[in-house]
Amino acid sequence: MSFNYSNLFPYPNIYRGTPVLAQRLTVSSSPLQLAAFADTTNMIVLDVQDADVMVTFDGSDPSSSNGHRLYSGSHFTWSRATATA
Numbered sequence: 001m002s003f004n005y006s007n008l009f010p011y012p013n014i015y016r017g018t019p020v021l022a023q024r025l026t027v028s029s030s031p032l033q034l035a036a037f038a039d040t041t042n043m044i045v046l047d048v049q050d051a052d053v054m055v056t057f058d059g060s061d062p063s064s065s066n067g068h069r070l071y072s073g074s075h076f077t078w079s080r081a082t083a084t085a
Contacts, residue, residue: 031061034083044083046076057085 025032037044053070054062070076 037080037083041080043080044078046070046078046083048072048074048076057082059085 025034048070049072051072053072054064054067055070056062056067060066
């Protein structure tokens with residue numbers, strides 16, 4: 001399973017003329033937490049590819065029976081607070 005996320009605001013992948021790198025994550029069976037965001041990141045775009053992904057926002061570990069399912073082929077726009085959770 002894999003998905004991409006990148007900065008959306010203030011400009012897609014550009015801040016003050018400097019490229020902001022997108023991060024590509026490969027999800028295995030163990031929980032994964034998104035890396036720290038740039039201080040200018042307010043929102044992210046999340047693109048789910050290959051397989052469904054389970055996420056939680058309460059600090060618990062996601063599993064097949066715990067969390068919210070993000071379906072493969074879908075995309076989301078999350079606030080920084082949501083992505084951090």
